[in-house]
Amino acid sequence: MNRDTIFQLNRGALLPTLLAALLFSNAGLLSAGESSVIERVKARKEPFADPLSSQLGPVLEKTVWAKEGYQGGAFRVLARKQAIARFPCSSCHGAKPVLVRQAFELTHGNVILNHGQGERALSCSDCHTPEKPQLLEDNRARKIDFDHSYQLCGQCHFRQKRDWLGGAHGKRVSRWAGERVVYSCASCHDPHSPRFEQRFPATYSVPLD
Amino acid sequence: MRLHKKDDPKHLIQEVLEKPSNRRSFLKGVSIAAAAGSAALTAGCIPDAEGTGLEEARLRWQEFFKKNYRLMSQEEKEQTVRRLERLASIQDQAQLQIGSEPPLEKVLFGYAFNISRCEGFMECVTACVKENNLDRKSNTQYIRIFEMEPGQLDPGTGDGQFYHKVPVDHKFYTGTQCFHCENAPCTKACPTRATWKEPDGIVVVDYDWCIGCRYCQAACPYYGRRFNWGQSEVPKEEVTPKQHYLGNRKRPKGKMEKCTFCIQRTRKGRLPACVEACPTGSRVFGNLLDPDSEIRYVLKHKKVFRMREELGTDPKFWYFID
Numbered sequence: 001m002n003r004d005t006i007f008q009l010n011r012g013a014l015l016p017t018l019l020a021a022l023l024f025s026n027a028g029l030l031s032a033g034e035s036s037v038i039e040r041v042k043a044r045k046e047p048f049a050d051p052l053s054s055q056l057g058p059v060l061e062k063t064v065w066a067k068e069g070y071q072g073g074a075f076r077v078l079a080r081k082q083a084i085a086r087f088p089c090s091s092c093h094g095a096k097p098v099l100v101r102q103a104f105e106l107t108h109g110n111v112i113l114n115h116g117q118g119e120r121a122l123s124c125s126d127c128h129t130p131e132k133p134q135l136l137e138d139n140r141a142r143k144i145d146f147d148h149s150y151q152l153c154g155q156c157h158f159r160q161k162r163d164w165l166g167g168a169h170g171k172r173v174s175r176w177a178g179e180r181v182v183y184s185c186a187s188c189h190d191p192h193s194p195r196f197e198q199r200f201p202a203t204y205s206v207p208l209d
Numbered sequence: 210m211r212l213h214k215k216d217d218p219k220h221l222i223q224e225v226l227e228k229p230s231n232r233r234s235f236l237k238g239v240s241i242a243a244a245a246g247s248a249a250l251t252a253g254c255i256p257d258a259e260g261t262g263l264e265e266a267r268l269r270w271q272e273f274f275k276k277n278y279r280l281m282s283q284e285e286k287e288q289t290v291r292r293l294e295r296l297a298s299i300q301d302q303a304q305l306q307i308g309s310e311p312p313l314e315k316v317l318f319g320y321a322f323n324i325s326r327c328e329g330f331m332e333c334v335t336a337c338v339k340e341n342n343l344d345r346k347s348n349t350q351y352i353r354i355f356e357m358e359p360g361q362l363d364p365g366t367g368d369g370q371f372y373h374k375v376p377v378d379h380k381f382y383t384g385t386q387c388f389h390c391e392n393a394p395c396t397k398a399c400p401t402r403a404t405w406k407e408p409d410g411i412v413v414v415d416y417d418w419c420i421g422c423r424y425c426q427a428a429c430p431y432y433g434r435r436f437n438w439g440q441s442e443v444p445k446e447e448v449t450p451k452q453h454y455l456g457n458r459k460r461p462k463g464k465m466e467k468c469t470f471c472i473q474r475t476r477k478g479r480l481p482a483c484v485e486a487c488p489t490g491s492r493v494f495g496n497l498l499d500p501d502s503e504i505r506y507v508l509k510h511k512k513v514f515r516m517r518e519e520l521g522t523d524p525k526f527w528y529f530i531d
Contacts, residue, residue, distance in 0.1 A: 037391040037410075037523050040317070041497045041508065048499030051313060052478035072501030163531065167503025168323070168511055171490040176502075177478030188490065196376075196489065201331035203338075204372040206348045208432060 047072075056178035063173075063181055064147045070165050075180035078173065078187050080146045087146070089133035114193040127152060127191070153185045265299050268292045278415040278454060279405065283311065290454055297459065303445070307452045310476040312409035318470050318525065319410070319497035321507045322384055325531045326491040329354055329375035329382035336486030340449050340471060341457040344441035351435065351468040352386045352483060364516075384491075386483075387412060387433035387468035388516070388524030395425035395434060404465070410497075410525055411470050413455040421463040430520055434467045470494070497525065 063076040081087050092107065115122045129137040136144040136152050144152045154161030163169035170188065173181040185191070275281070275289050286309035297303045334352045343349040355367030357380060364385055376382065389412050396405050396412065403418035404425055426434045440462045452458040453473035460466050471481035475494075479485075484492040495504035507513065511529040518524075 035391075037317070037319075037497070037525055041319075041505070044498045045500055047501065048315060048496060050499075056478050070501070071506060159531075163510075166506035166510060167493065167495075168321075168507045168529070169326075169490060169531075171484065171487070171493070172480065172503065174480055174485060175478050176475065176480050176495045183490070188488065196328060198374045198376065199330070201329055201354075201372060201375055202335045203331050203350075205334070205350060205353055205369055207370065208353075 050177050052177040053179065056175060058179070059173050059175070059181050061173060061181075066182075067148055067151065068165060070167070070180065072180060075182060077147070077150070077182055077184045080149060080184055080186050083186075084146065087134075093133045111192050114195070115191070147184075149191065150185050153191075261299055265296065268296050268299075272296070272417070275417070277402065277418050279402075283309070286454065293454075293458065301445070303448060303450070305448075305450045305452055305458075307454060307458055308473060308476075309454045312407050312411075313476065315496075315498050317410045317497040318389070318475060319495065319504045319508075319527070320389075320470070320525060321493040321504055321511075321513065321527045321529050323489075323491040323493070323531065324357075324381055324383050324528050326489045327354070327382040327384060328489055329356060329371065330488055332486045332488055333384065333483035333492065336482040337468070339447065340474075340482035341469075342441060342443050342449055342452075342459065344437060344439070345444070346442040347438065349435055349437065349441070349466075351433075351466075352384055353432075354382055354384045357381050357383055362514075383528065385431060385433070385516070386526075388431055388522070388526035389468075389470060391523035391525060392521060394428040394430065394520075394522060398424040398428035400424065407455075409476070411455075411472055411475075412467070413469055413472065414465055414467065415455070416458070416460045416464045416466070419464045421465065423465065425465055430517055430522065431524075434465055436465055437462065 062079040062082055064079050066075050066077045069075070086092065086107065113122070113124070127136050127138075129135070129143075132143060134146075136146060136149060138144060138152050138155050142151075150161060150164065160169050164182070164185070167182075170183050170185075173183060175181075272289065272292055276285065278286065281289065290307040290309050293307050294305050297305045297307075331354055334350050334354065337343070337352050338345075338350060341351065343351070353364070353369055355364040355369050356371045356375075356377065357364070357367040359379060359381065361367065362383075364383055367383065389406075389410055391406070391410070393406055393412050399405075399419075400422060401418050401420050403416075403420070404412065404414045406412050421436065423436055426436060437460055441460060449457055451473055453469075453476070456469045456472040471479075471483075475481060480494055481492075484494045493503050493507050495502035497504055497508075499505065507529055508527065511531075513527040513529045515524050515527055
């Protein structure tokens with residue numbers, strides 16, 4: 001091989017090398033921008049194969065399958081019935097009729113109804129029905145199980161329900177991994193008085209410096 | 210009398226010289242010998258039950274000459290946490306389970322905080338203090354909650370020391386902690402490489418390699434790091450026994466510490482203590498690489514912002530509104 005051919009070879013290889021170098025340096029700059037966490041997150045579309053799901057057992061609390069799905073499919077909610085003091089209702093509400101106006105004076109005297117303000121304030125019959133006290137009833141006379149009260153709450157609080165299904169309202173029970181189990185509406189909100197009471201904070205902070 | 214070849218001093222020296230050695234293993238050898246010597250001395254003075262003094266001295270020497278956590282093999286990590294467990298049972302009569310769980314594959318932790326839901330009950334703070342065995346004497350807290358005037362967003366303008374009935378009408382509440390930046394300035398400031406970002410996105414500190422210079426604290430634009438001026442004082446019955454080497458284990462005096470997204474919990478699939486304690490559901494935690502996770506839903510459907518995003522720290526902690 002003489003000097004000329006070497007020169008020829010070099011000249012032939014020079015342009016692609018330069019181009020490649022230019023491209024790669026550009027790619028390097030771009031990837032510096034793309035390595036931001038948002039780009040990484042956006043690029044990730046395939047479902048997450050949770051390695052912990054097999055190790056994590058069920059949560060300790062009693063749960064039921066939700067009747068609606070979220071973006072990841074079916075999920076569970078905390079059951080409600082076992083937390084209701086006098087459930088099942090049929091233990092009192094049998095064949096003998098019970099008058100609604102007596103309810104506040106008698107067994108349900110502990111209920112403080114503070115749900116909705118002014119003319120939008122709710123009364124018992126907005127959610128309960130005397131014919132079937134063991135079930136809830138929405139505006140369209142649809143009967144709803146106490147464990148699935150989110151179906152009832154969602155008829156007015158539809159924005160909150162949408163966020164709750166997706167995960168921006170409420171929260172999961174104890175784990176981020178494994179089967180999705182979330183708190184139900186009534187786990188955190190007293191359905192008769194849903195707003196959180198004003199109270200003192202659990203602690204206080206001291207200045208940092 | 211002629212010595213046996215094995216006991217021949219010349220042969221012994223030859224053996225030592227031929228054995229591959231470096232500074233660390235030499236020091237280790239010397240240190241174990243010294244520990245045995247000093248322990249033998251103290252054992253003569255203080256009557257000790259079944260040689261636990263010797264064992265403690267040996268464990269402490271081995272701990273002193275261990276590597277940086279990032280350079281350890283999984284086996285060495287196991288060994289050091291076993292040593293720390295044994296030392297805790299000798300020194301404090303505490304039965305601990307210290308873990309060294311590695312990061313999970315395809316997991317990047319992210320956090321979101323709902324400023325329209327938080328009502329300032331501070332239950333996250335007490336849960337964090339309890340879970341992470343924070344010093345009760347100096348009242349160390351990783352989380353700060355601020356009472357904010359409407360129209361303000363920088364927590365520096367808020368009241369961080371409120372103590373009255375909450376929520377107050379026409380105010381809102383916001384919280385800060387370590388934001389686990391992807392481009393974390395604190396890790397670059399550390400002169401001993403004692404702090405770094407794990408592959409699952411958690412910024413951690415190796416408490417045994419931290420020299421307490423506090424450069425990282427100066428580098429952090431979010432006041433996310435805390436320095437301990439003394440050994441943390443925690444009542445014995447309140448110590449959280451489930452610990453992690455990079456998390457809530459007993460920190461020596463004069464080290465930097467911070468929120469670790471409760472690494473001892475989250476690497477096992479549990480939620481951080483603050484998320485579990487929050488009574489209003491303002492705190493969302495999850496895997497950013499899982500398209501179906503709650504945190505991804507928040508990022509996709511809510512108005513989100515990050516604090517001081519213009520600094521380019523790329524924090525994995527978003528604020529959002531309903």
